[in-house]
Amino acid sequence: MLRRMARLRWRISHRPPLPIGSALFLTGDHRAWSSDPGGWTFDPAGELTSEHPHGTLLSVKIRARHPDGTVTEEGDAWGGRAAPHRHVVTGDANLDLHVAGWQDASEGRGRPARSAPPREETALDAPWGAQPLRLWWPAGHDGPLPLLILHDGQNAFDETPTFAGESWDAAGAAQALADAGHPVRIAALPVNHDRNRRYVPFPFELNGHDSGADEYADWIGGTLLPHLHARFGPVPAQDTALAGSSFGGLITAYAGLRDPGTYGTLGVFSPVVWPADHAFLRWMTGRGDPHARVWVDMGDHEGGTLTASRDLVTRTRDLSTQLAPQVREARFSVGAGHWHDEPAWRERLPAFLRWWREG
Structure with a gap:
């Protein structure tokens, strides 16, 4: 025993x-x-x-x-x-x-990149100051392309600006997709110490009970999308995806359900929905977008114990089930052996991209 x-x-x-x-x-x-x-x-x-x-x-x-x-x-x-x-x-x-x-004051700036960097880095005006924008698209495709907007853009491409030296390798995954005949453009939005305020749409202790999620979602729809359409050509909503992980998964689901018709696909990776006593689960009741496809996933090692992790998978599956009647399609998957980290999301990103463009 x-x-x-x-x-x-x-x-x-x-x-x-x-x-x-x-x-x-x-x-x-x-x-x-x-x-x-x-x-x-x-x-x-x-x-x-x-x-x-x-x-x-x-x-x-x-x-x-x-x-x-x-x-x-x-x-x-x-x-x-x-x-x-x-x-x-x-x-x-x-x-x-x-x-x-x-750890020292260098913050890892000499760390060699293992993944491809963005093709371009710029910044756009936002209510909170200059918002960095990191862009990637496959060579030879300079016109309109299906668009993926990624939260936590500091973790999207090369490892140099990442939190812990791990990235999603978004360019590598998107290049493989392009090689299979499905080129896309990625617009990644880095975030700083305001992450909890920007991504959590309900007041709670970690955002000082002052959410900035609506301001952020308004800026994506009112500034970022028009900017990208003006520069590269218009992209219809059905070819526009929004994705993120953890609190980034939360703001993805919130923005997509708040503004139906804006995004054709939502990538909700490992969503964290506990803030404000699970306020999001109450807020989402009855909300949906009949034209949107939603990817929801969770790793099976994301809780503090194996039992808690199984419960978390069950609750996230229930979230997907609750959402399914309100959207065009809801897809739920479990990352076997996956913790709550960038390596897990990097491993699941290619499947999401294929589902988005080939499904």
Whole structure:
């Protein structure tokens, strides 16, 4: 019979040098990413033992508290943010942690790109200031093309501006689609520290109870789309798609249902709908667009435990089922082994693009 708790032995297998006297400790979502080392400090040999319930999904990182009280988090080899270490607790285990580097003021700017960059970067005026716009389209297709608007545009193409050194590789996926005879244009919209305000359409603690989602959706329809149509030629609504992940999935669903007839396809990746006590689920009741196709998906490792992840998949499937009678088509899929991160969305993007253009 399995014990309810599993013992994990963590060992730092490699780390770059730190100031003398720095204490290394483990943090993660199981600790709400606390910077308090209490109870989670590695011993002088770089080892730490912890216990966790079976089925826990762990995302962890190493941090260092220095003698002056400052804290540094592990990063990539170029001083940028690193992806967390991931582990599914299924029993006792010995786990090695390789620290490639420490975050510093360079923010990873020397990191080499593994994915193609956008073809063009510019900015448009917006109520909140200059809004960056990152554009890509396949060579030889300079006229009107089906248009995909992506939220979190800093994560769409090359890895240099991304949050944790991982991107959607949108250009690579779109190039493969073009090679199959379906060229498209991508307009990616980077976001900064205002992400919670821009993407969450209901007041809650993380946007200071002051949502800017309607302003953002108005700007896409009233400024971005006219700009792109004037420059490249008009694109009908049925060939215009809006997509995003997490809170970006939330604003995609909200904008599409708020403004029926504007987008022919909505890509709702891993939608986060809990803000304001799941206000979106109440808001969407009775709303729809009979001409829109909607892609909804969720990874099966996106909760804090395997059980919570299964419940999240079920709730997201229910959202898709609730939406289905109100739209032309609702497609739901599950990403097997997928966490809530860019690598998962990168893997699911090509299937979405094919469904959009070939379906």
